[in-house]
Amino acid sequence: MNTAPLTRRARAGGGRMTAQRRAVLQALQELGCAPTAEEIHTRARHIRSGLGLVTVYRTLETFAQEGLVQRLFLDDARGRYELMGGRHHHHLVCLSCGTIQSLNRCFLAAAERAARARGFKVTAHRFELFGYCRRCQAPAAR
Amino acid sequence: MNTAPLTRRARAGGGRMTAQRRAVLQALQELGCAPTAEEIHTRARHIRSGLGLVTVYRTLETFAQEGLVQRLFLDDARGRYELMGGRHHHHLVCLSCGTIQSLNRCFLAAAERAARARGFKVTAHRFELFGYCRRCQAPAAR
C-alpha cells in the first residue's frame, strides 16, 4: 500500500515524519473504516514494534488538527478515527458484531435503500450537523 | 410539566417508581435536547436532593433497556440521553459553545436548508445507520 501521498500531506502540516507516524498512517490506510485507537495501535505495532499507545493517541490528535484525520463517535464512548480526503461517506454499524461498513450515499431514503441492498437491516439511524450556531458566528466564531 | 404519562410508561417497563426515577424523568423532560448524565444529575438533584450520580446512570440504563430513553454520542465521548417517543429528530451541535438544538427534518439537503434558516453554519455532518449486518441476521440476530 502506498503511503507516500499521505506522508506528503502529513509533512505539509509542519510536523516531523517519524517511523511511528508513518506506521500510524499506514495502519489507518489498511484498516479503513473507523477503527479505534487501540485497533490502530495493534496494527501499527506490526509495522513499528515498540510503538506506544500514547504515541498513537498523540499522533492521531496531531493529524486531526492538521485535518488529515477525523475523530468520530458511533454507538459507544470510544473515539474512532478515519483518514480525511477519501470519498465522503457514512457508516453502517452492526449492533450485534460491531462491524462497520462504509456507505457512500448520503441521503436517508437512498441510504436505507443502499443498506437494504447489501442485506443490512436498519433499526435506527442518526444524522447530525456540526457547525456554528448564530450566537457563536456573530463575534468571532473562535 | 406533566410527568404522568412518562411515569406510566416507565412503570409499564416493570420497574418500581421511586422518587429518584421520577426526578430523572422530570429532568429529562425539562432539559430536552441530549443532556449528559451530569447535566441530568444536576437538574434532577434540584427535584430530589441527595440524588446520587450513580443512581442517575443506573436509572438511565434501566430506562434505555425499557426503550424509554436512548443514549447517543455526538462529538465527544460523553454519553447523552434523550426521551424516546417524541417526534423523530436530529441535532445541530455548535462546535464553539456546545449548544445542541433539535432538528426535525431528516434529509440532508432539507436539513441543511433548515439549519441555514436558523442561522446555523454547517461545517460538517454525520449520518449513521444502525442495525444488523447480513451475517448477524442469519443465525439469530442476538
Added chain:
DNA sequence: TTAATTGCAAAGGATTTGCCCGCTC
C-alpha cells in the same frame, strides 16, 4: 415480607498529561 433500588466507595476503561530521553531537521 422481600426483591428491587439507592448511595457510597472503589474499580475500570479510555484518554491525557508530566517528564525526560532520543531523534529529525
Added chain:
DNA sequence: GAGCGGGCAAATCCTTTGCAATTAA
C-alpha cells in the same frame, strides 16, 4: 544543536461494579 516527538508512569474523566442499607409493592 535545538526542539519536536516518543515512551513510560501517573493522572484524569466518565462510567460501572460491589456491598450494605433502604424502600416500593
